Amino acid sequence: MASDASPHSGFVTTPDGVRLHYTQQGPPSGPNLVFLAGWAQTSAHFRKQVEHFSAKFRVTTYDHRGHGESDKPAFGYRVYRLAADLEAVLAELDLRDAVLVGHSMGAAVIWAHWDLYPHDRIKKLVFIDQAATLTANPAWTPEQAALAAAVFPAARRFELANALRGPQWKETWSAMARSFYSPDIPPADFEWALREQMKMPSELAGALIQDHAAADWRDVFPRINVPTLVVSARGSLLPVEGLEWIAKQIPGARLEVFGKEEGGSHFMYWENPDKFNKILEEFLAS
Numbered sequence: 001m002a003s004d005a006s007p008h009s010g011f012v013t014t015p016d017g018v019r020l021h022y023t024q025q026g027p028p029s030g031p032n033l034v035f036l037a038g039w040a041q042t043s044a045h046f047r048k049q050v051e052h053f054s055a056k057f058r059v060t061t062y063d064h065r066g067h068g069e070s071d072k073p074a075f076g077y078r079v080y081r082l083a084a085d086l087e088a089v090l091a092e093l094d095l096r097d098a099v100l101v102g103h104s105m106g107a108a109v110i111w112a113h114w115d116l117y118p119h120d121r122i123k124k125l126v127f128i129d130q131a132a133t134l135t136a137n138p139a140w141t142p143e144q145a146a147l148a149a150a151v152f153p154a155a156r157r158f159e160l161a162n163a164l165r166g167p168q169w170k171e172t173w174s175a176m177a178r179s180f181y182s183p184d185i186p187p188a189d190f191e192w193a194l195r196e197q198m199k200m201p202s203e204l205a206g207a208l209i210q211d212h213a214a215a216d217w218r219d220v221f222p223r224i225n226v227p228t229l230v231v232s233a234r235g236s237l238l239p240v241e242g243l244e245w246i247a248k249q250i251p252g253a254r255l256e257v258f259g260k261e262e263g264g265s266h267f268m269y270w271e272n273p274d275k276f277n278k279i280l281e282e283f284l285a286s
Contacts, residue, residue, distance in 0.1 A: 005054065012062070012092040014085050016076065021069035022062035022089060026054035031123075032095045033057040033284070036086065038104025038130075039212055040173075040197040040205050042068035045103075048273040049280070057284075060098075062089055064109075066204045068196070077207040079105065079215055083112035090121050097121070099284060103128040104266065105208075111217040114224060126229045126280065129236050129266050132246055133216040148218070149242020157213035164206030173202065180266040182235050189270070221249035228253040229283045231276070233264035254283065 005027045011019040023043065026033075033053055035046040043061035050059050063070040064082050076082075086109055090098065098121055102110040107130035114122075131149030138154050145151075163172040177194050197205075228250045232243035240257055247255040256279050258264030263271030 011070075012089050014065070014088045018065045018073055018076065018085070019071045020062050020065060020085055020089060022060060022093070023050075024058060024060050024093070025050055026056070026058045028058055030056055030058040031284075032060065032098040034060045034090075034095060034098050034100050036100065036102040036106030036109055037061075037064065037067070038102075038106050039209060040067065040200045041103070041106075041193075042196045042199060044068070044196055045193065045267075045270060049101075049269060049277060052273070052277045053280075060089070060093060060095060066208065067200050069199075072201060072204060074204075077204055078211045079108050080112045080116065082109045083116055086110070086113050087117050095121060097123040099124040099126065101126040101128070101280070102130070103269065104130050105212050106130075108212060108215060108217060111220045112215075115220050119226070122226055124227045124229075124283070125224065126231065126283065127246065128231045128269060129233055129238055129243065131238050131242055132218045132221070134213040146239040146241045147245045148216075149238040149245075151237055151239075152213055157210050160213070161206040161210035164202045164209065169202040169206075170198075173198065173205070179237055182260075182263060182265040182271055184263075185265075185267075185271060193267075193270075218249070221246055222251070224250045224253075227283075227286070229280070230255045231258070231268070231279070232256070233258040233260075233266065233268045235260035235264040236266040236268075238266070 007025040009023045013019050037045055043063050046061050053059050065076055066072045100110050107127040133148050133150050135152045136145040136150035230243055230247040230253055232240045247253040258268040265271055269276040
């Protein structure tokens with residue numbers, strides 16, 4: 001492991017033999033800050049946070065299996081499997097008193113980890129714009145679906161998965177990715193982000209979205225007992241009411257909402273890093 005604050009990259013091998021690419025930056029003796037990317041995103045999406053926080057924190061980022069620079073096996077594309085991968089990263093790198101920051105599906109990976117594993121390595125949690133469940137129960141009213149931030153009708157996860165496995169996968173992926181950002185994002189930024197996403201083979205992305213969109217995490221929230229920050233955005237596809245509901249279920253959780261006019265998209269931490277980093281910095285210091 002690196003002996004100074006310069007970036008250090010390597011691989012953690014999971015119990016089922018998959019190599020996960022990780023990078024660490026910042027003083028080795030600094031507090032541990034771990035960022036988890038969302039569906040099809042790579043750890044590079046957090047580069048604006050790594051640059052900011054690595055002055056004081058030991059910042060760890062890694063790519064989920066199938067993503068970025070990690071191995072891309074044909075198996076294991078379930079959120080609970082990704083939670084086991086997170087446990088392998090925490091254990092292999094011996095990360096203690098860690099603050100875990102999960103964006104989108106990365107938050108769901110943390111919820112699955114909380115459901116399965118001891119919490120002794122975790123100090124604080126940050127959840128960025130993830131629904132309690134993405135798929136609405138057909139019996140729910142629109143109000144009930146909004147409280148869960150459930151934006152998919154029951155069949156949508158299969159439609160998306162099938163489209164990503166089909167001949168028009170690139171068009172499906174591009175349209176979905178574009179909806180994650182505000183209309184004002186520079187074209188070069190979006191094109192870079194899309195290239196990063198498409199490091200994941202489309203058939204694997206389809207398998208993962210099918211599992212991710214089916215999960216319902218509502219019974220996990222009342223059992224979280226560490227300081228927690230929930231971040232939402234009015235320009236996101238996910239209703240703010242759903243993130244407000246999550247924050248209310250977690251004892252003592254704090255909620256921050258980005259306005260639509262201030263880069264408040266699903267990727268608010270990329271579009272408005274100054275505000276996001278300030279909010280996170282204040283939470284870390286509290």
